[in-house]
Each structure stands twice: as C-alpha cells, then as structure tokens.
Amino acid sequence: MAVVGRRRMSAAVLFCAALLFAAAAGAAPFVPEHDQQILERLPPRSGSEWTAIAALHEQLERDPAAAPAVAAEVARRYLELFRVEGDARLVAYAQRELAPWSSLADPPVEIALLRAEIAQLEHRFAEAESDLQRLLERVPREPQAWLTLAAIELVRGDYANSRRACAKLVLLHDALVAGACLAAVQAATGEAAQALAFLERGLESAELEPALAAWLETLAAETAEALGGNCAPGSSEAAPNHHRAALASAMDGGSAGARPSVYSLVAYADCLLRGGEARAAQALLAAAPPADPILLRLAVAEKRLGEQSDARLEQLRFRLQLALEGRAAAHAREATYFALYLLEQPELALARALDNWEVQREPIDARLVLESALASGRHEAARPVVDWLAVNGVEHADLKTLIARFAP
Amino acid sequence: MTGRRLLALLACVAASSAFAHEPSRSLLTLTVDGDVIRGHLDVSLRDLEEAVGLDADADAAISWGEVKAREQDIVRYAAQRLRVDAAGSACELAVSQKTVDTHGGAAYAVLDLEGACPAAPRRVRVSYGLMFDVDPGHRSLVEIGAGGTTTSAVLSAEHRAIETDLASLSPWSSFARFAAEGVSHIWHGYDHLAFVALLVLPIVLGRGPGKRRSWRGASLEILRVVTAFTLAHSTTLALAALGVLDVPTRLVESAIALSVLLAAVLNVVPAAPRLGAKLAFGFGLVHGLGFATALGDLGARDAGMLASLLGFNAGVELGQIAVVAAALPMLLALRCSAFWRNAVRYAGSAACGALAVVWLAQRL
Numbered sequence: 034m035a036v037v038g039r040r041r042m043s044a045a046v047l048f049c050a051a052l053l054f055a056a057a058a059g060a061a062p063f064v065p066e067h068d069q070q071i072l073e074r075l076p077p078r079s080g081s082e083w084t085a086i087a088a089l090h091e092q093l094e095r096d097p098a099a100a101p102a103v104a105a106e107v108a109r110r111y112l113e114l115f116r117v118e119g120d121a122r123l124v125a126y127a128q129r130e131l132a133p134w135s136s137l138a139d140p141p142v143e144i145a146l147l148r149a150e151i152a153q154l155e156h157r158f159a160e161a162e163s164d165l166q167r168l169l170e171r172v173p174r175e176p177q178a179w180l181t182l183a184a185i186e187l188v189r190g191d192y193a194n195s196r197r198a199c200a201k202l203v204l205l206h207d208a209l210v211a212g213a214c215l216a217a218v219q220a221a222t223g224e225a226a227q228a229l230a231f232l233e234r235g236l237e238s239a240e241l242e243p244a245l246a247a248w249l250e251t252l253a254a255e256t257a258e259a260l261g262g263n264c265a266p267g268s269s270e271a272a273p274n275h276h277r278a279a280l281a282s283a284m285d286g287g288s289a290g291a292r293p294s295v296y297s298l299v300a301y302a303d304c305l306l307r308g309g310e311a312r313a314a315q316a317l318l319a320a321a322p323p324a325d326p327i328l329l330r331l332a333v334a335e336k337r338l339g340e341q342s343d344a345r346l347e348q349l350r351f352r353l354q355l356a357l358e359g360r361a362a363a364h365a366r367e368a369t370y371f372a373l374y375l376l377e378q379p380e381l382a383l384a385r386a387l388d389n390w391e392v393q394r395e396p397i398d399a400r401l402v403l404e405s406a407l408a409s410g411r412h413e414a415a416r417p418v419v420d421w422l423a424v425n426g427v428e429h430a431d432l433k434t435l436i437a438r439f440a441p
Numbered sequence: 442m443t444g445r446r447l448l449a450l451l452a453c454v455a456a457s458s459a460f461a462h463e464p465s466r467s468l469l470t471l472t473v474d475g476d477v478i479r480g481h482l483d484v485s486l487r488d489l490e491e492a493v494g495l496d497a498d499a500d501a502a503i504s505w506g507e508v509k510a511r512e513q514d515i516v517r518y519a520a521q522r523l524r525v526d527a528a529g530s531a532c533e534l535a536v537s538q539k540t541v542d543t544h545g546g547a548a549y550a551v552l553d554l555e556g557a558c559p560a561a562p563r564r565v566r567v568s569y570g571l572m573f574d575v576d577p578g579h580r581s582l583v584e585i586g587a588g589g590t591t592t593s594a595v596l597s598a599e600h601r602a603i604e605t606d607l608a609s610l611s612p613w614s615s616f617a618r619f620a621a622e623g624v625s626h627i628w629h630g631y632d633h634l635a636f637v638a639l640l641v642l643p644i645v646l647g648r649g650p651g652k653r654r655s656w657r658g659a660s661l662e663i664l665r666v667v668t669a670f671t672l673a674h675s676t677t678l679a680l681a682a683l684g685v686l687d688v689p690t691r692l693v694e695s696a697i698a699l700s701v702l703l704a705a706v707l708n709v710v711p712a713a714p715r716l717g718a719k720l721a722f723g724f725g726l727v728h729g730l731g732f733a734t735a736l737g738d739l740g741a742r743d744a745g746m747l748a749s750l751l752g753f754n755a756g757v758e759l760g761q762i763a764v765v766a767a768a769l770p771m772l773l774a775l776r777c778s779a780f781w782r783n784a785v786r787y788a789g790s791a792a793c794g795a796l797a798v799v800w801l802a803q804r805l
Contacts, residue, residue, distance in 0.1 A: 062481075062540035062551040068506030072541055073486040073548040075501045122465055122487075125578030132577070155578070343689050344546065351545025355466075355582065360595055 076120065076322075086110050104130045105143040112150065119295035119324025124154050139171060146177050156363040156392055158185050176206040183214050190394030192218050192425060209235050213249055220256040221396065223428040229256045229271075236278075243285040250279035251297050258304060259396065261430035265308030273308075276301035295324050302330040303397075307431070311337035325352055325367050333374050346375060357381065365389035369401045379408035390418060396429045403435040412439050465572060466580045468544065471525070471554065473587040473607060476561045478525055478532055483542055483549040484515075484571065491575050493518050505541070508550060512538050519552050522570040527562030568602040590748060616752035619736070623756020626735050627764070632697050632800060633728060635793040637761055638768070639704040640666050640721055642789050645772040646782045656773050663765060669718035671761070673725025674732060675754050681733030682750050691804060693730040698800035700724040705794030709787055732757060 065072065089107045093100060111127035114120075128151050134140035140148065145168045152161035165182045169175065183198035199214035213235065216228035232253040236246065254275035262272035280301065283293040298321050305314040315334040321327045332345050350357075353371050356364035365388045373382035383405035390402055399418055406415035419436055421427075465488045471480035486503050489495055493514045495503050508515075516536045525532040534556035542549045558565075565585065572579035581596040587607040594603040627633055644662045680686040704724065707714065714720065736753050775781045 062542045064540050065505035068504060068509065070505045071502045072505055072508065073503045075487060075490060075496060075503065077501050121578055122491075122576060125465075125576040128577045129575065343691070348546040355580075355595060 076118065082110055082114055100133070101141040101144055104133070105141075105147055108147045108151075112147070112154070115154070116294045116296070117292040118322045119327065120322070124151055127151055138167070142168065142172055142175065146175070146181070149178070149181055153181065153185055158189055158392070161185055174205055176202055176210075179205065180210070180214060183218075187217055187221070188393050188395055190421075190425065192222050209238070209249075210245070213252060216256065217252055220252070220259050221429070222426045225256050225259040225428065229253060229260065232256060243282045246285075247279045247282035247294070247297065250275045250282055251300055254279060254304065255300060258431070259429045263308045264301075264304040264310055264313075266310070268308070272304055273301075276304055295322065295327060299326045299330060302327075302334075306330060306333055306337075325349070325364070326370075328352075329367060329370050329375070336375065349375070357385070359385065359388060362388060362392055365392060366398060366401065369405065373401065373405050373408065379405050380411075383409050383411060383414055387414065394421075396427070396432060399427070399429075399432055400435065403432065403439075407435065407438055415439065465576050465578065466582060467571065468549075469523075469567070469569065469581050469583045471565075471567065471583070471585045473558075473562065473565060473585065476558045478534065478554070478556045478558060478565075480554045482519060482523065482536075482552040482554060483544065484519070484552065485544075486541075486548045486550060488572055488576065488579070489515055489518075489550055492572055503548070508538075508541065515550060516552065519571060523554075524568040525556065525558070526566040526568070527558035528560065528564065530559050532556050532558035532562075532565075562607060564604065564606050566602055566604040569596045570601055573598040573601070613748070616748045616755075619749040619752030620756035620759070622735075623732075623753040623758075624760040624763075625756075626732065626753075627757050627760025630731075630735075631796070632701055633731070633761075634764060635701050635796060636697075636704060636724065636728065637667070637670070637764060639701065639708055639790060639793050640670060641765055641768065641772070642786050643708050643715065645769070646776050646786045659773070660769075663769075665718050666721045667761065667765065670721040670725040670728070671758060673722040674729030674757075677726045677729030678732045678736065678754060679729075679750060681730050682736055686730065686733075688730050690734050693727065693734060694804040695801060696727045697731050698797050698804055700727050701797035702794055702801060705790045705797060708790040709794075 086107055089103050089110075093103050093107075096103075108127035108130040111123045111130070115123040115127070127147065131140075131144055131148055131151070134144045134148070139145070145164060149161045149164040149168070152158075152164060162182065162185055165178050165185075169178050169182075172178070179198045179201040183195045183202075186192070186195035186198060195218050196215060199211055199218065202211035202214055212231055216231050219225065219228035232249055236249050236253065241249070254272050257269075257271040257275060262269050264273045264276070276297070279297045280293045283297060284291050298318065302314045302317055305311075305317065311334040314330060315338065318327050318331045318334070328345065328349055332341070332349060335341050335345065349371055353364060353368050355361040356368035357372065359365075361368075365385050369382050369385040369389055372378045372385060376382075382401070386398070386402040386405045389398055399422055402415050402418045406412055416439075419439060422432060422436070465485060467485070467488065468483040469480070470482075471478060486495060486508065489508075489511075490503065493511055495507050495511055497507050497510060515538050519538075520534070520536045523534065523536070525534055534554055537553045537555075538550055539553065540551045542551050567583060567585065569581050569583065571581070577598045579598065582593065583596055583603055584591050584593045585603070585605050586592075587605075592603075592605050594600075596603060641663055644666065645659050677686065681688070704720075707720070732753065736749065772785070775785055
C-alpha cells in the first residue's frame, strides 16, 4: 500500500508541476527572429476618403488662407471614417486638425460644431453642451447645433430639453429630420408606437438619401425593440428587418466607403444576441472593424457557442484595463459589459455600471445597472435607477422585464 | 447644404455610440533605486508610425527590419520627449530600443531606459510628451516604483507630468490593506476553505477504524500539513504575482476545483495515500496561483508589490488559522465516538467532493 501511495502521490505532484510549467511564461519583450517578420498590420489607408484627406492637406499647405473651411472638411472626413471604423485615433486626428482654434471661445461656426461633436464623441457631454449653447446664442438658427444638442440631451436622459431642441428643427430644417429627432425621444418615453408609425411612414417616402434612410431604419429598429420586438427566430420581423435595412442603406453609399457604421452593426448584433442568435451575430461581426463594442459582442457570441478564446479576453482586458479600474469614464459602458457578461464579476460590473449611469442614461445603460444589481444580489444599489426610470416615464420592454424581478 | 445635412444626421446616430476604441496608449514603467533609474517605455508601432514613420515600403505592414531601420529616430524621438527630474535637476536618461512586445494583441516597441540622478531622490517628477502633437487623445499609463511600492498615473495631453514623493509611499498601509483583503478572500473563497477542511478532517478524526490520535499529536500534524500547504501557496503566489508564472485563470480555477475533488476522494478511499504534508504541498502550489489572480484583481501592482504580497499572504494565513481554530474544538469533541468520527469524515468529504464537482463543471 505504501508503494501504491507513493506512486499516486508522485502522480499528483507531477500533475501540479506540469500545470505550473506547461502554461507558464507570460508575455515578455522579445527580439523578432528575422527582419522580414511582420509585427503589426496597419489599417488600410487607401480609398477615396484617404485620398481626399491627403489632397485637402496639400491644399492647406498651398493656401493657408482657406484654413478654417479646409481644416473643418478634413476633420469631418476623419469623423466619418471613425463612424465606420470605430478607431478613436481618428477622432484624435480630427481634434488635431482643429488645434489652431482650440483656445478660441467663438471659433468659426463649422469649427465650433465639430469641436462640440468631438467632445460629445469623447463623452465630454457638459463641455459639448456649453459649447453648443454658446454657439446658439451667436447663431440661433443653426440646425446642426440644435440636432447635436438634442442627441446629447437624449443620451443624458434630459428628455424635456431634447424635445425642445428637436422642436426648433421643425422651423429651421425639414420636417422628417425634426420628426425623427422627436421620435427618438418618444421611443424612450412611452410613445414608442407613435414613434414607430412616424418613422415607418417617413421611410416610405421616395428619394431618401442613403444616410438619412440608414438613420431612420436604425431608429425604427430600436423603437421596435422598445416595444418588445426582438431578433429571435419566430418573433415579429420588425426589428431585424429594420436593422438589416439600415445596413443595406449604408451599403448604398451612406457613409465613408459605403460601409455600415459601427453603431448600426452593434445595434443589430445586440438584437441578435438578445434573441439567442449567437451564430448569426458572429457572422455579422466576422469582418467588422476591431472596435471595442464589436469585439465585446463577438466575445459574447463566441462564449455562447463554446468557442471562447483566451486571446480575445486578454485583448479586451488590456484595452479596457483603465476603464475596469474606474479610471476612464468614457469607456465605463464597455467595461461594465465586459465585467458582467465576460468576466462574470457582477460586483465590479455594478460599480462601473453606476459610474456609467452618471454619464449616460440610454436604455442599455439602465439595463447594465439592473442586470449587474440582480447578478450581484444588491438590488438596493439599482433602486435610484429604477425610480429614475419611473419618474421620467421611460418605457422599454427589456427594462420592464428586469424591473419586475426587483423586490417592490 | 448636403454635406452639412449628412453630418447632422450621422451626428445624431453617433451620439449614443460608444467612444468605440481605446485611444492610443503607451506604458511607462520606472524603478528608482538609490540614484539609479531603470525602466522601459512601450510605445505601439501604430503610434510610432504616426510620429516618426516606420512603414518604409508603404505596404500597411510593419516588419522588424523596418523598425530596426528607424531605431535611431525612435530613440531620439522618445529621448527628446521624456524627462525625469529629481530635486529640480534633470536625471540623465539613456534610451535604447532592442526588443518588441505585444499588449492586447498589438505590437509595441520596447524602449529601455537607464539613467542616474544627481543624488538619491526623495521626490521625482516624470514629464512625458510623446504623441500628443499628432494624437491629442494619446494616454500614457505610468508606474513609478521605489522601495517596494508603486504609484501609478494616467498622463494625457492635459496632464503631462506626475510628481511623486518617494518617501511618502508607505509600505505599511499597503500591507494592512492587503492583509484585510487576504482574510476576506479566504472567508469568501469557499474552495480554499473546503480544501483546508479536507486537510484537517482525517488528521483529527483518524482514517481507519479505531485509530485515534491524541489532541496534541493531532494539533502538531495539523500544524505540519497546514504549514506545508502555506509554504507551497506562498511560493506560487509570489512567483505569479511577480510575473514569473502566468497560468490562464480558467485552468487555475479548474485545477483548484479538481484538487478539492481529489482531496475528498483520498479522504474516503481506504487504500488511498494519506493527505499528508507532501500532498498538501503539491496542492498548495495550485491554490497559490488562485490567490495570485485575486491579488491581481485587487490592483496589487498599484499598491506596491512586495508589501501587498506579504500583506495578502499574512491575511490568507490568518484567515486559515481562524477557520481551523474554530473547527478544531468541535471536531475534537466529536472524535470520542467512532460513529460520529466516520459520519463526519465521510459526510464532510462527500459534501466537499460534491461541491468540487459543481465548481469543476462551472469552471471547465
């Protein structure tokens, strides 16, 4: 027996030793094997957008007097590329173009609009809002400023001010854009049925610009989801149809290089994942650019399909490291998503979800707070959010289901 | 108007869009030891392409040869934009670039830094100015270590310098904080508790019929086994925390569950070897890796590695001792009856084994 015992014991020790050293050796600096070894692939800089940017840069050098208009045009193109590629460096490049005016309180109108938009994209909402207010005092009839303002107020959950900004557009711009702006507020606040009817009527009108059509379709899809529609097989086709139509419109030449925006891809992927269609979500995102929200959905799809990869998780962990530690508020939503669905650390998720709630208050942000609170068993932590949703009249099918699980 | 209108619509859609991609980020690690400063700055190749240009053949791929060809420019670029001051005068800093690394799937050039300050500094100021002119969204994650403690900061175009009082970083505060975390980890780490229980059960209750140790003998044996377990998990905890070992979390967690299952089986199978000090040591190696994951999640790197490591270890020990001390009188009382001895040993081991199967299923 003693011999048997010893043999088994050495097996156990061997098992431990193997475990320790087989998987050991983490990342460490290294010298590549040969000069031809490719270390990094850069995102392609070909295509009409990049050619145009290069040409505009040349024009700037030739003719400095044209600066504000040309610089604004370059910045605008960087932002359009950002929407389809999701690379934050592109936002930073747009900001770089506007650097000569960065210290001016009242720069030229197009520069001020872009500056506010960049602040909004970086989730500096208060700064974007005060910039826009200041601009509107100067140029009260600037529709773009009202529209951007409406979008910011909507994200922050200030529905009254969002409605007010949309209403200004009725007089200053066309009725369809103003109506869609209002529909986005209605969709959140219990009037989703009217909003969807309006959007679908608008989509029937002929001769829509592809970009406008893509926007209306995405709004319609999200509104259908607020009403309880989803992308599960066998349920109503409204939500998935609108999502697909949004992507198709973008392909018609809506945005840079006829590619769908990261936003519309993520919105459709979320709908598919909620409907249990992990394989379809994976296929949708397979060729999408490697932006954080895309990689997060891909990772969740892979997890559901049993194809989880440690490399993917490590990549996300590195990218979201500061946000997970609570040191990058602009990424708190992504950090929450990662902690809740992939790391499965609901306490950490709840902390980040509440940070994020201070910055943005869209249905997905409420959903992340409620789910984190439920998963960590800390119902009371979500109470202010549940109350806020009730006071502001927010209605969303998913949120309703979640709220029902909280003790009264 | 069309161009303007296009922008307007997209702006509205994108308002709610997440700020999608991490902005460019470099990693700066510095250690101050007396008047000597050492460390490295990792800058992504994408950033260096933007700042100094690497892709000589413009094929949208950066090869090692292309990086080496620009080595002098890279070094000069960094050296001109990085500065360490001690007591108001600049430390000499030599920069070299011989290796690369990967972080989060992206390739980084590793710039080794080595230098000396006029005197051993009590306070250093690190100024960082890479990338900001081409990428205003750039960030640098800076960690400055001295005397076993680390302080960290995120530098940006708006905050380009960090000043650290090296003397004020207290190892004791890190130690105390992590000792508390260690106790809490043991109390909430049911898998470790189960394992400790499985170590203690057969010693107190005996393994075969009729065998029964004196309480003194039992206590000494417990001390031996728990110490072996402790030595082992302290070793792997230290190795993992210091970065020598890096085992995927899932593998570690599964192995811990498996160790509980094996221990439970060894306890109830009569012919199995006794769960003595040597086996406790072997399994302890695995549990240490689990502690390391917890320690990493708590941000030990920011709080000073050595102090937090020692503190966490001490906390884990205290937690373990408390559990054993609480359970021991009850078990010693029970062992007077052969019936209860066997009942507790089999039931306890079976319960732990069942739990381990559940954990294993969850973690695999």
